[in-house]
Amino acid sequence: MNLLLFVGGLAALLGGAEMLVRGASRLAAATGLSPLVIGLTVVAFGTSAPELAVGIGAARSGATDLAVGNIVGSNITNVLLILGLSAAIAPLTVSRQLIRLDVPVMILCSVAVMLLTLDGRLSRIEGAALFAACLGYLGLLLWLALRGDDDAAGQDVATAKVSRGLAGRAIDLALIAAGLALLVAGAGWLVEAATSVAEALGVSELVIGLTVVAVGTSLPEIATALLAVLRGEREMAVGNVVGSNVLNLLLVLALTAVVSAQGLPVGDAVVRFDLPVMTAVALACLPIFYTGHCIRRWEGAVFLAYYGAYLAYLLLDAAGHDALPAYSAVMMRFVVPLTALTLGMLVLRSLHYRRARARNLQGDER
Structure with missing residues (x-):
């Protein structure tokens, strides 16, 4: 049964990623928005849906360590694993907007969450404040896009529109919706299969959240980013990762804390180690993105090496080695x-x- 869930989830992820990237690329051309903004908003929101579903479900069932570990682990995975793999395939283009706005926002969100959880809890009020910041961030992105300041190449003009008509745009939206549905379903099946195996091995809830569930719920980002790179939409791949990390904190973590009756408890191990690692990973993006406005293959290899080192630490810690x-x-x-x-x-x-x-x-x- 677990094997069937795994295979079915993988097939759903691949099909969903193809639909999502194809629909989002066409929608960007039809609306005049750059692939970067589409990646930061539509694609990022969709690929963060599995984290949102897992987070709220885990919080309601009392598995708060799983909820927090899933979000923190997903942000670490998104940068170190997804950008690392994508850059290993082909150097990734980084736009000026990412360096000037979106990566600094990701860093500020990471620092803010780390500071808010120093007392071992993210309250419902703090979650609501993060969600308000999410609405402000999305509003700013759309405002910049309408002004034409979102061009991935750093120019002050909007992407040229490609006329597709109402029928064409309806097809694009249908592709995006179908792709998101398949991504969410596929991620759920894969997480269910992997979690069953991990629980059978006696691994803790937090480690499951930081590793198995984090990678599982990041599979939409992995599939979408790799496919975007292969299709030449490299700015969408980077925008998807950065946007997903911001939404994971301002939307997923925020709403998870809001739906929790007493707020969201955050374990001491997460406060002392995992949140600082997540913040350090976000900080590392700025100098790498700034140098040459691209992520080179060797820099992707560094990301992958650090992800392997992070997993090794978690496994050694879980085993008490x-x-x-x-x-x-x-x-x-x-x-x-x-x-x-x-x-x-x-x-x-x-x-x-x-x-x-x-x-x-x-x-x-x-």
């Missing part, structure tokens, strides 16, 4: 500082290159 202290020391004292130094050098090099280029342009004009 004796190697955990040594492993943590190596990561914190050597690997993390070395990566931070490398990112800093890349930013300084990029700034130096841009200043030199600006001086050369000024010299040519004279």
Whole structure:
């Protein structure tokens, strides 16, 4: 039965991703919105639907560790695994809007959630405040899109419209709706199959949420991003990941806290380790996106390596392995500082290159 659920879920994800990317791309061309904005809104909202369903369901059933682990783990997975895999296939284009607006918003949301949960709980009022911020963010995106400031190439003009008529737009919307439905259903089947196996192995609820369920509910993002890359919609792939991370915090986590009777409890392990990791991952996006306005293959490989290191830590911690202290020391004292130094050098090099280029342009004009 678990095998059938897994195969059926995988097929639904692949079909749903194809429909969603095809419909969203056509809708972007028909409305004049860039694929970036479509990825940040329509596609991101749809691919965050599994996290929302799992979060609210887990909160209502009392499995709060699963709900929180699912959201935090999904955000880590989205950046390290999905962007890593996508960039390994082909370098990803990063627009100016992502660097100037959306990634800073993702960082601010991550920091805000980390600070709000220091007391071990996200209250219903705090959840409502995050949801209000979500509405403001979506409104800002649409306002910028209508002004024509959303172009993925960084220009100040809107994407040229492609006339498709009412019938064509209805077909695009139907493709998007059908794709979202298949993505949600497929993710649910895969999560159910994987969770059954994990529970049979005696893994804790939090670890299941951070790993199995997080990857399962991120499968729509994985399928959508990889297919977008293969179809040449690379800005949609990056926008989908960033938009999903913002919505996971401002929409999914917020509504999960609102529907919980006493707010959403957040475990000490999540506050001390997983939320800081999620915030650090969000912060790492800014220098990588800024240098060259793209994510190169080697940078994708770094993301994948860190995701493997994060999973190794979770498994060692769950097993209570004796190697955990040594492993943590190596990561914190050597690997993390070395990566931070490398990112800093890349930013300084990029700034130096841009200043030199600006001086050369000024010299040519004279």
